[in-house]
Amino acid sequence: MTTTTSPHITFDPAPDGDLLDVLIVGAGLSGIGAAHFLQQRCPGKRFAILESRQAIGGTWDLFRYPGIRSDSDMYTLGYAFKPWTNPKAIADGPSIRRYVQQTAEEAGIVRHIRFGQQAVSASWSSRDACWTIRARRTGTMEEQVIRARFLYLCSGYYSYDEAYRPEFEGEADYQGRIVQPQFWPEDLDHAGKRVVVIGSGATAVTIVPSMAQTAAHVTMLQRSPSYVLSRPSQDKIANFLLRHLPARLAYAISRWKNVLVAMFFYRLSRRRPDQVKQYILKLAGQELGSGYDVHTHFSPRYKPWDQRVCFVPDSDLFQAVREGRASVVTDGIARFTPAGILLNSGKEIPADIVVMATGLKLQLMGGMTLQVDGQPFQPAEAMAYKGMMLSDLPNCAMAFGYTNASWTLKADLTAAYVCRLLNYMDRHRKTIAVPRRDEQVRPQPFLSFTSGYVQRAKDVLPQQGERRPWQVYQNYFQDLMTIRYGRIDDGVMRFGTREALP
Template sequence: MPDTLTASKPVAQTTTEHFDVLIVGAGISGVGGAYHLTKQLPGTSFVVLESQQSFGGTWITHRYPGIRSDSDLYTFGYRFKPWKGAPIASAEEILTYMGEVIDENDLARHIRYRHVITSARWSSADNRWTIEGKRTDTGESFHITANFLWMCQGYYRHSEGYTPEWPGMADYKGCVVHPQTWPTDLDYRGKKVIVIGSGATAATVVPAIANDCEHVTLLQRSPTYFIPARNANDLADTLRQLEIDESWIHEIVRRKILHDQAVFTRRSFEEPEKVKDELLAGVRAYLGPDYDIATHFTPNYRPWRQRIAFVPNGDLFQGIRAGKASVVTDEIDRFTEKGLKLKSGRELEADIIITATGFNLNILGDIAFEIDGKPLNFADTVTYRGMMFTGIPNMVWVFGYFRASWTLRADLVADFVCRLLTQMKAKQARKVEVALRPEDKDMKLLPWIDTENFNPGYILRGMHLLPKRGEKREWQHTQDYWNEKKEFPTIDLDDKAFVYA
């Protein structure tokens, strides 16, 4: 991991600074946004404020054993920076990659770490945002004004993960750990461990600790789908043998993966039973014909209604077959002194219980927003393509994809922001916001996402906090990269949905 603690020097603030653009967050979206600003709009003054001690976002928040991507890095990586490693990468490899982007493009001078934003106030009289917050290293307050806010802080709360409240938790004598706040001194060697959860985090933690534990049990309420396969890309390996330039390899492999993902996504809607059988066959190939796949690895929903995690080299299933790990599909009745009592009546003992139970949704960074003195309720707005919102001027939010890599949308949104800023300059406009057009006045408003289409728990728990979507495509986050990659570059910035002042 690169040394980033000194990448940006402390800035003594005695007056209010002003920037053309303020980027919130130095994760994969914020670093990408900074790159695009420097390349597409050179001369734009901007600053990136990051609450943590370094860049990386999720990749420094999560420090649990085995932390890795669940998307391939040919598409999770930036389009402008070739990825040269295995498709599924460790957090350390991703941080190294991001550090290279920062160093190669002189972005460090724009990034300020340990800067926590507490409030953001828009003034129509001044046509600018006023940002206030504190530095976590010195306790010093800071005040910054900006013409435009680019929200790249992600969608979950970094300070704490989601752990349900089960009866009897206070009775348990062992240790309860959430992967998002993994203790650096946690010793699980020779211990009995239960991992509660069924998603990508659980599927990562279990094989990472299985060889050191006495035994690890994956306890899930219901199964999820996985794709076990070799952590390699044959096409990339072949092209490297042919000594093809890495930038060409990146683009060719990226396009092939995206093509295959588009086909897979379409088939999950058109022939879900066939896709389901193929996914289960992949698991069966590792666990053998006698394993109870129906109980433990056959979800009750069609593929792609929740994210599907890639399991590199089938490591989760190898641990199960070797007897180092096991799966229990049941519901928790209560915690006991020694472990868990399940609703079936079965009891599981454990020295450590790991709650890989998901995220707490974070809406716009938990920042107190005001528009002309009135507190902003994000849920009262309607989204324009999942990135702008009615009644919120000069702001764009990056919210990536579930069925494709997050960064694909971060790149698309970055292009849009640069186009929009250019349009504002051409119009000599200091303010832009989106508004429903006359033809939209009778449009039905719906929740942020169609739960029949996609329904992860953290979205369902936080749906009431999110903006509304409309029935028309431009008033929703479609989760459809394969059409958005064509639509975004052709968005008509003179459409009546954009109101300039």
């Protein structure tokens, strides 16, 4: 029963008690997976999921722009425990959203989700060995207070409310329409229109071929190029295995196959970047023909995997360019004009619609503010423990996936580790777990990516260390050994009981 403590703040207890064992923040891919692991491996734990929106799916429910799809194959982006049986390995957003929804419904997770509640702050008390979380109902000023022994943050790494949006001179003079992919308007009709998509990342290479199907013409306007590789939308080997083997076995084999292939390509890219670059450019040249200026439009200044490689299914971007329905322009923007965009070269691109595919704004922990025993906690001053917890932050984990592979591979490992940690604490009658930083471990950037959204977030992201367990690996096998098989009580993770932090 909910009891009122003030005109605008209510106390919201767990369904069968006044203290949750685990509060999960976010009902997207990571949050639903975390809940599934908790139900399977910690069946006695009371948990709830806070979801600021009114739907399950996170990213895959928020993004509704044309062509929205995964850029990882679904045999690794899907959950380890639930086979992906759709023939398409590179899946569209609605299919992924249905997959997450189905997972939640089948496991009875939906009843644990509190929709329309955004976590705004969390305060840890060592005396009580629990978190007090303030959650605001979406669209109102009404707040609820929730208490939980463990806080599990599955809210992703970017702001749902704000994208990165540079301002350009002359925008006020432009007579067309400017839209952002993250906030795609339902009433936008681009059929027969001239479209300019500003950007060169995964969002841009997805939108361009999709809009080019009905637009008069689509121009991908980029300041600098990205690496773009074509891959089949269907995995023939996986589909063959699915026809001849039980679904779980076929899925497991396909998952490991794709993990190994991705790791091989990444390691080869880091060891022999020049050769890999030339190979990628060669493939692009074969797609676009000998007369196309591949080096201008598809040859980045950075090495492969210094930023994420863009994958396009069944060569759809290359096909659109090859057929003249789309084009790629590499130039800087001088200003907007009433009819389009004037480039630094002096050329003007006419546009009825401009799509700002200019990137995300990184945000950790869903934008919550944190306190530990009354003192503000700044994630940027902390060091990441195994890429999932932060130094000096008790009883708190966060899901943060890979930059060079599927997000879910790391999210699954994190969920399994949280369950191991909780069960260990129960066996040893401990109520507090906190990683303690060794001051002799030198800090390094949390991510080595040179992408703009990462560089803009240097003051937001935590640090990593020069040695384990403070290193943030971009390697599934290393994490598998460290997270799944490493000791819980490793000398860095400290355990204690109520009253004082260990």
